[in-house]
Amino acid sequence: MxxxxxxxxxxxxxxxxxxxxxxxxxxxxxxxxxxxxxxxxxxxxxxxxxxxxxxxxxxxxxxxxxLHRTAERRADVFASVDRDAPLRDRVAAIIDTLYEGLAAPDSRAIENLRAALPRDPAELERLYPQAAAELYSWGQSWLQICHNAFADLGVDPERVREVATLIPGAMRGLVSERQLGSFADLDVARRGLTNALVAYLQT
CATH class of the missing domain: 1.10.10 (Arc Repressor Mutant, subunit A)
Structure with missing residues (x-):
């Protein structure tokens, strides 16, 4: 009983x-x-x-x-990246997935939470150690996703790390432009970003 x-x-x-x-x-x-x-x-x-x-x-x-809840929800979001596809298609799949995903309610929620938390990493770790650890885990998971996406293509790991660091901020910029009602053709912007990243990774 x-x-x-x-x-x-x-x-x-x-x-x-x-x-x-x-x-x-x-x-x-x-x-x-x-x-x-x-x-x-x-x-x-x-x-x-x-x-x-x-x-x-x-x-x-x-x-x-x-933060952990949203991480669980997006755990398989990049499963659609075809490991048999050429480099350009893989980069485009990551760009397109982020472009759609960053406008979702969970993403907006996390952006607002992050904006309210301390910007300085040391201050964040001091005041919110568990949240800081979760965000750090996000960064490591994202880096691993990018390394896994290109692991069989012989791409320089350091260049993958640089691209992985660049992509989220670049995509937030494009998503922000979409939300603000940009006069720019954002499909062209995404295509240009994809082409630039592919050219850099192939160098």
Whole structure:
């Protein structure tokens, strides 16, 4: 009997945790002032700050869990990169995937969260060590994705690292242009970026 009650309690606790994470992503994606507030998010779903602390420990643990949730969702997003395709097609697939993905609600949520966290890495690690560790893990995973995408093509690993470092910022710029209503042809921009990266990786 006690074991059954414990399972029910665990299921309720897990459901509460899931609801909090989903509420956080919705709030963050809205970009509204004050959306980066664990206390506000708790209130949005009728919980208390104490409930957030019980589930995540503190705001750092909460934001780290939010970051981890989005990482889980996008774990297979680059599975569509064809390992039998030529270099140009692989680069284009990565560019196109990011172009679509960075406009998704989860991506907007993370952009807003990152904008609210300390910019200085040392300060971020001091104040939000769990969130900093999660973001660091993201960077390592992204680098590995890029190395895996070109592993069989004999591309210089250092050039892959440079390209991997460049691509996310470049794509955020193009996505921002799309959201602002750019007069530029962004299909041409993506094609130009793809061609430039391919030429660099082939050198």
């Amino acid at each position: 006690a074991e059954t009650a414990a399972r029910r309690t665990n299921r309720r606790g897990q459901a509460t945790r899931e609801n909090m994470l989903e509420a956080a992503l919705r709030s963050l994606a809205s970009g509204e002032p004050g959306s980066v507030s664990a206390n506000r998010i708790a209130k949005d779903i009728g919980a208390t700050w104490g409930a957030v602390q019980y589930q995540f420990g503190d705001a750092d643990g909460f934001w780290a869990a939010v």
